[in-house]
Amino acid sequence: MSGVVTLTPAPVLDRTYLVASMAPGKVNRAVEVHEYMSGKGLNVARTLHLARTPVAAVMPIGRDDEHLLFRTPYPHILRIVPIQGRIRVNTAIVEDGGRTTNVNQSAIPMSTTDWDRVVDLTVEQIVDMDADWLCASGTHPFNSDTGDYVDMTSLFERAREAGARVALDTSGVPLDRLVPSGLVNLIKPNADELANLVGRNLETVGEALDAGRELNAQGVEIALVSLGADGALAISADSAVWGAAVAPQLVNTTGAGDATLAGFLGHSIREGSRGAEGGSVIDLEGGLTTAVSWGALAVSLPTTLISGLENAPIPTVSDPDPDRVLLEKTHLTKK
Ligand SMILES: Nc1ncnc2c1ncn2[C@@H]1O[C@H](COP(=O)(O)OP(=O)(O)OP(=O)(O)O)[C@@H](O)[C@H]1O
Numbered sequence: 001m002s003g004v005v006t007l008t009p010a011p012v013l014d015r016t017y018l019v020a021s022m023a024p025g026k027v028n029r030a031v032e033v034h035e036y037m038s039g040k041g042l043n044v045a046r047t048l049h050l051a052r053t054p055v056a057a058v059m060p061i062g063r064d065d066e067h068l069l070f071r072t073p074y075p076h077i078l079r080i081v082p083i084q085g086r087i088r089v090n091t092a093i094v095e096d097g098g099r100t101t102n103v104n105q106s107a108i109p110m111s112t113t114d115w116d117r118v119v120d121l122t123v124e125q126i127v128d129m130d131a132d133w134l135c136a137s138g139t140h141p142f143n144s145d146t147g148d149y150v151d152m153t154s155l156f157e158r159a160r161e162a163g164a165r166v167a168l169d170t171s172g173v174p175l176d177r178l179v180p181s182g183l184v185n186l187i188k189p190n191a192d193e194l195a196n197l198v199g200r201n202l203e204t205v206g207e208a209l210d211a212g213r214e215l216n217a218q219g220v221e222i223a224l225v226s227l228g229a230d231g232a233l234a235i236s237a238d239s240a241v242w243g244a245a246v247a248p249q250l251v252n253t254t255g256a257g258d259a260t261l262a263g264f265l266g267h268s269i270r271e272g273s274r275g276a277e278g279g280s281v282i283d284l285e286g287g288l289t290t291a292v293s294w295g296a297l298a299v300s301l302p303t304t305l306i307s308g309l310e311n312a313p314i315p316t317v318s319d320p321d322p323d324r325v326l327l328e329k330t331h332l333t334k335k
């Protein structure tokens, strides 16, 4: 068994204010304030760590915020690149009864020098662990020197040269650009992200399957498509499986996609699937089984922190039913 290196290119400090009620434009008093380090790659890493999969979570953190690292679960899995400035903050104001107001800060641009250090540390971790996967999850920041998104291509090339497969979970322009690059082995779009990738709304499992196959044709080995309450699909050029699990309760769906991706990667590590270039075949069915089980567990918990995987629900896995109508409509955000 080797392991997974996750990269969170734009981590965030989640700050939650609990208030009795919220009056916009007035002074509001918080009963409690919670703060914790967050980010999609970090979520994947924490869940894999819980499953005893060897994992390292690379993140750039502003030098002014290093104290935060002492207040995060499993600090020993973190691999920090100190960069200039401060981490961004996402603020949630939660009222009694659960109504939530969010103010999210955009990813802070990063210099080429800082980004190169992030890439170097990530590759170093992959080599040190002889990792099976690099998992790049979450928002990509802008490069302050170029005014464009940070460039992931050299990172992905070097990861693959080191023998790792590349998993990517992001959205928007970076996802559009990287899918046809030939450097991505696995993507984990949700239904909206998949619809936007192919430029059309998806109404059935069959339409989601066809969209996934288009991505396979563009060079993506596996499309792990999460469909919310409709479960998930794992799609490769010559095989496809559908799975779903009944969530014990529906509390908070944020981070369910991260648990899903962790489940798929964790299973593949246990099974010993290896190699980016013509390497071993990945067990789609086994990976999807763990993925939907952990996804359904995640939605039953109040935060993105999973404290134990023992009670993850047992999923149903089968051939995809192309006629199944998706419970939620997809939304195209561009064009
Ligand atoms: N209502 C639900 N009931 C049961 N399982 C659910 C539900 N919503 C989500 N899940 C599980 O979680 C997985 C991921 O959910 P979803 O497709 O919403 O991910 P996502 O939009 O990428 O989430 P995020 O980006 O916030 O982590 C689903 O594939 C499914 O297994």
Ligand SMILES: [Mg+2]
Pocket: 190, 257, 258
């Ligand atoms: Mg997601």
